Amino acid sequence: MTEKIAILSNVNMNFVIRSLKSKIDVYDAEGYGNELGTLLNPQSSYHAFQPQFLFLMMDLMQLLDGASDDEEAKGKIDRWFTALPDALGEEICYISDAYLWTAEETDADFQAKKQAWESLWQSRLESFVKENGKVRIFPYQKLIKAVGEEKAFSPITWRMGKIPHSSAMQKALEEEILHRVWVETRVPKKVLLLDLDNTLWSGLAGEHELTPIDLGGTDVGAAYRKTQEMILQMQKQGVVLGIVSKNNLQDAMDIIEHHPAMVLRAEHFSSMKINWAPKHENIMEIARELNLGLDSFVFFDDNPAERALVKEMLPQVEVPAFPESPEQLPQTMDIIYREYFEKPYVTKEDTERTRQYAENAKRMELQRAAVDFESYLKDLEIVAQRVNPENHMERLLQLVNKTNQFNLTTIRYTAEELQAIVSDRDHYDVYLYGITDKFGDNGIVAVLIVKRQGEEAEIEEFTMSCRVMGRNIEHALLDAVEEDLCQKGIKVLRGSFFPTAKNAPVEELYPALGFELCGSIPCRDGKEYKRDITDGLRRVGHVKWKE
Amino acid sequence: MKEKIIALIEEVLGLPEGIITPETTMDEVEEWDSLAHVMLIGMLEERLSVSIPLDEAVEITSVKEILEFAGVE
Incomplete structure (x- = not known):
């Protein structure tokens, strides 16, 4: 692996670091027990090393050293976590979850303390992870249980050199650290x-x-x-x-x-x-x-x-x-x-994606059950709603720039350009639509950007998310757009299609919507279409409108 | 047992087979530093059930002494 990592701990993890060196570039920690000092000092060799991944392997017993009661333990944990945001930079940071271990003989008191202190650490860690996007939990507990609690720790190496972990546990730690780095960098399957x-x-x-x-x-x-x-x-x-x-x-x-x-x-x-x-x-x-x-x-x-x-x-x-x-x-x-x-x-x-795929699956089931396509569309109970683009600028930007299949012109816009278009009501209409059906909300999924000039108007951008493709929703949307434009005195509507590697599904869209071919555009192999929108054409569709 | 102990020492020190002999001492091998020594004592117990008490473990400086503790020399 070509990534750079650092392991900082309040116990001796140097043998883990030594073993990992043949597999990944690891920071040579200067001793142990000064993890916050190392991170907070801008002059430290840690910052010169610039690791992308930091593993904070915290031994709870050492961290809470000498705490006499839960109150004091809580104070120590709070202080550690309070100092941490200032100590962290751009690196992804894994922090070990709670496991209280001692090399001493244990009694019932220790068991009670173990339970209380582990849960203090765990809940503080979990809320810290929620607040910090680059911080994750390192599954220390899980590894200990996998190795076996008896076999994971080594009293003799602890007494000799402050190494708490057996060689079996060290091996498990090494593997998990490498696995985390790999999981962070690869593209998962879906x-x-x-x-x-x-x-x-x-x-x-x-x-x-x-x-x-x-x-x-x-x-x-x-x-x-x-x-x-x-x-x-x-x-x-x-x-x-x-x-x-x-x-x-x-x-x-x-x-x-x-x-x-x-x-x-x-x-x-x-x-x-x-x-x-x-x-x-x-x-x-x-x-x-x-x-x-x-x-x-x-x-x-x-x-x-x-x-x-x-x-x-x-x-x-x-x-x-x-x-x-x-x-x-x-x-x-x-x-x-x-x-x-x-x-x-x-x-x-x-989790959203799972829900959306599941809803799509149900839609397809309905498609199989419905005797024909028309009744399938009717059964879907599609409802469209025009929304104000000013309230959804981010989604608008995403829609025009990330949609590849149902995209007639594949013109990409910057946020500033879109803002200018939305504000320029004398020349532009931005028709942005949300779609729901009986299985759920598909969100804001379609947009037409139309530029008016005299009695003519041109569709600059016509884009729809592939999530709602194949339901003839575009028929209803264009009906609505034309109705609106007619009221504004427009007589002729123009549109163009520029082929890309992905947008073949909409190559024949304009003819299907009643447009006629009126020319070609040499640049990008484009085709020009137009139609007279005063002819009162209403397309077949099954979309209801919501104000 | 003797072979197992020597193989374990080579494993901990990250050395190829055949470098460590019953006569090897700690100061002859660069890899046998104090960190590796602690791991070695731990692994003798963990893998081969050879337990060396703490105060004696820190005094050990040679393979011969380890073999003696294991009762194979």
Whole structure:
């Protein structure tokens, strides 16, 4: 790794630092126990080193040294955290969570103290992390439990050299530190595609009556159920789930919807391909549905032939190995999570995204159920609302600059340019729209920027988020825009299309909306369109309006 | 046991196999500094259940003394 890291502690972590040196550029800490002094002194060698990642591995017993009661302990913890904001700069900072350890004999008093002080540290740390975007929790407790509390600490090295950790624990710390840096710097995958038979449950759907398969209980079924629980946890943190299974749809859905031990249900999957088509075709279909590149996918299947074929046909898709025995499934799923999906922290957007994909999945279900496209659109109960751009400048900026597919001209604007356009009411109309439907709020997702001149007007920008594409919403929006322009005395509306690598879906939009081709623009291969908007045309759409 | 102890010393010091012999002393090996020495004493206990009391551990300066403590010399 090419990153630079620093490990500061109030106990001796120098052997961890020494071991890490062959793998990553680590700051040579000058002793230990002066972490705040090192950080606060602008002349310290720490600042000359300029690490991108700082690990503050704090031994709680040392930090609270000599505290006689909870009150005093709280004071010491408060002082440490109060000094910290001034000590931190641009680096990402991990702080170890609470674990109180002593090399001395322990008694009931110590146990009470341990509980109280650990919770003091933990709650202070958690609120500090919430207030500071660059600070994260280092899972110290979890590592101790994984190594085993008895095996994680070493009284002899503590007494000899203030090294509290056994070599096994030091190894776990080194691995976790490297893992954190890696998680911070790589791009995570977005979608986990799962097979069903022998992957989510043991046995084959449709082979017997309702409880044919082994799921839950104590043996193999317990491992499968535990794995499903882990997958659900991943889903809640923003991993999008899909099913790609060769099965009869009804047999599989019977289990997914009705099996009492199932943890994952239909609502947790953003896409389900349960059919007999080749899996790589189904995966490509899902990529289209979700508007994601194939390099966002991980495919998990117990069948080596299916894995090999997907690997062969879709090399961008990650295909992890399946464990030799199903009892190892939970460990395998943990590795898959850490390897492909884990993020440094879970944002609101992550959980939002899951909700939006889920809503999209329901919309698609409706699309399948509806007899035809028209009734599907009607059933969606789409409602549009025009909003004042002055109240949504940030979203407007994002919409015109980040939308690639439904974008006719792909003109990008700076914040200042947009501000000028919004303010210039003598020449410009900015039509900004929010869309909701029966499954939820899609947010502000479409904009037209129109420039008026005499009796003509020109659509400079026509952009819609891909989240709401394919629902003929643009028909209703253009109807509304034309109505407004007519009232302002406009007779002819012009528009142009400039092709890019991404906007092929809207190449034929203007003809479909009743415009006629009237010329070409040599620059950027553009096409010019116009139409007479006094003809009273009303397009077919299923959008209701909200004032 | 003797081989295991020597292999462990080489592991802690980050040395290739064959450098440490029963006759090696601490001042002959640059990597065998006080930090590595503490780790070595800890790992003898952790991995091979060779427990050396603190006051004697700090006095040790050679492989021979370690082997004696382990009762293999």
